[in-house]
Amino acid sequence: MQHKVYWIEGDGIGADIWKVTKPVINVAVQKAYQGKEEILWKELLAGEKAYKQTGEHLPKETLEALANAKVAIKGPLATPVGTGIRSLTVAMRQKFDLYACIRPIKWYKGIIPAVRHPENVNMTIFRENTEDVYAGIEFQSQQEETQKLIHFINENFNKSINTKCAIGIKPMTEFGCKRLVRSAIQYAIKNNLPSVTLVHKGNIMKFTEGAFQKWGYEVAKQEFAKQTITEQEVREGKNPENKIIIKDRIADAMFQEALIHPEEYSVIATTNLNGDYLSDALAAQVGGLGMAPGVNMSDNLAIFEATHGTAPTAAGKDIANPCSLLLSAAMLLEHIGLEKAGYAIKTAIQTCIDKKTVTQDLAKEIENATSVRCSEFGNLLIKKIENIEF
Numbered sequence: 001m002q003h004k005v006y007w008i009e010g011d012g013i014g015a016d017i018w019k020v021t022k023p024v025i026n027v028a029v030q031k032a033y034q035g036k037e038e039i040l041w042k043e044l045l046a047g048e049k050a051y052k053q054t055g056e057h058l059p060k061e062t063l064e065a066l067a068n069a070k071v072a073i074k075g076p077l078a079t080p081v082g083t084g085i086r087s088l089t090v091a092m093r094q095k096f097d098l099y100a101c102i103r104p105i106k107w108y109k110g111i112i113p114a115v116r117h118p119e120n121v122n123m124t125i126f127r128e129n130t131e132d133v134y135a136g137i138e139f140q141s142q143q144e145e146t147q148k149l150i151h152f153i154n155e156n157f158n159k160s161i162n163t164k165c166a167i168g169i170k171p172m173t174e175f176g177c178k179r180l181v182r183s184a185i186q187y188a189i190k191n192n193l194p195s196v197t198l199v200h201k202g203n204i205m206k207f208t209e210g211a212f213q214k215w216g217y218e219v220a221k222q223e224f225a226k227q228t229i230t231e232q233e234v235r236e237g238k239n240p241e242n243k244i245i246i247k248d249r250i251a252d253a254m255f256q257e258a259l260i261h262p263e264e265y266s267v268i269a270t271t272n273l274n275g276d277y278l279s280d281a282l283a284a285q286v287g288g289l290g291m292a293p294g295v296n297m298s299d300n301l302a303i304f305e306a307t308h309g310t311a312p313t314a315a316g317k318d319i320a321n322p323c324s325l326l327l328s329a330a331m332l333l334e335h336i337g338l339e340k341a342g343y344a345i346k347t348a349i350q351t352c353i354d355k356k357t358v359t360q361d362l363a364k365e366i367e368n369a370t371s372v373r374c375s376e377f378g379n380l381l382i383k384k385i386e387n388i389e390f
Contacts, residue, residue, distance in 0.1 A: 002039075003071075005042070005336075007074065008075065009043070010047060011075070011312075013312075013320035014310065016314075017075060019374075020326070021326055024348075024382060025333070027382045028333070028341040028348075031341075031386060032340035032390060033340070037341075044065055046092075047077040047078060047088060058088055066092070066303075070336075071303075073329060074303060074306070075306050076310045078310045090134060093130055094130055098298045099176060099180060101129045101275060101279075101295070101297075102187075103283075103294040103295075104331070105124070107119055107286040108286070108291060113285060115259060115286075117262075121262045125275055126184035126267065126275075128272050129180075131272060132172060132272030133170050133272065134272040134273065135169070137168065138166065140166055141165060146165075146166065150163050172271070178218070185219065185267075188244050189224070189227055189244065195244060196228075196245075196266075197249055198246070198249070198269050198270070199270035199271075200212045200213045200248065212271055217246065217248075228243055229245055230245070230247075231247040247265075251270070251274045258281065262285075280292075290324055292324055294328060295331055302332070305325075307328075321360075322377065326345055345385070347385075352377065359371065359374055
């Protein structure tokens with residue numbers, strides 16, 4: 001059976017890590033299924049490579065292909081800070097309504113962690129992906145349209161915004177928040193996980209972040225009453241009876257909780273900006289973004305991605321760590337029903353870490369490790385996969 005997978009190389013180190021990732025995926029699928037399953041690769045252009053070839057960072061052909069796709073995977077795409085094009089990744093999220101950014105965070109044994117008990121860090125972040133301040137509704141300081149908006153707000157809503165301010169708008173809908181929390185609870189049910197925690201800043205932003213909390217509890221009560229129970233109900237003495245506990249935490253407090261009591265959290269559902277901060281912070285606890293996979297999903301399309309940046313200073317030097325993209329590929333394989341191949345990739349990575357033969361960034365995080373080039377690491381992974389017994 002053939003599985004069509006669209007791929008985007010990405011900018012910076014994207015070319016380096018893709019040279020490793022595709023062969024590893026192909027070998028894993030071949031080893032696991034002995035030719036009965038196959039990946040049919042189709043490249044799409046985006047980012048700097050697309051601009052050089054087409055004059056566009058996100059060509060029409062790429063958008064048309066993704067509009068009819070089921071799965072895709074991409075390397076990191078560059079985004080200028082403070083000027084130039086907006087994030088291509090965010091543009092794709094909004095264009096295709098990829099409302100859930102899902103990032104599983106776990107420790108790979110052998111990596112020197114930033115916390116005392118990294119084995120307790122095993123969380124999956126569900127980050128709302130299309131609303132909040134990431135919706136891109138911004139107005140530059142001291143521009144005519146900005147001053148018109150400020151004047152309108154000040155005059156009609158009795159506010160006193162400084163006329164020289166830049167303005168950003170934070171839209172959050174009941175529909176968007178509820179579907180994100182719904183998908184997080186469904187994931188917890190499917191994977192037999194003990195809790196879903198709603199992370200928000202509702203104590204300050206009462207009508208946006210506070211509404212996220214309120215709507216999240218409503219989803220649990222109205223749609224999953226038989227499978228869930230609130231943390232407050234448990235405190236009042238009600239028996240959880242193997243139900244999923246719905247909790248909520250203020251965002252800043254959650255950063256402390258993730259450090260001190262990570263074992264108490266399994267699935268986190270949160271807003272866009274909070275989720276961006278939190279997923280990176282959790283990844284740092286267990287080895288950094290180089291070991292963090294992720295996917296942006298709608299109900300129809302899933303785009304898996306390396307969660308780190310383009311690292312332009314390392315581009316073309318064959319020194320990059322491909323594990324984020326490889327682990328995202330393992331997620332993709334599991335998503336399309338090729339779980340054995342995904343298992344093979346994750347097992348091979350852990351074996352290389354156990355043998356202390358890794359790329360240079362990981363070698364700094366593993367005691368007495370040997371540093372190898374990105375391409376050499378890929379060859380080691382292939383050898384490990386070829387020796388796996390299913």
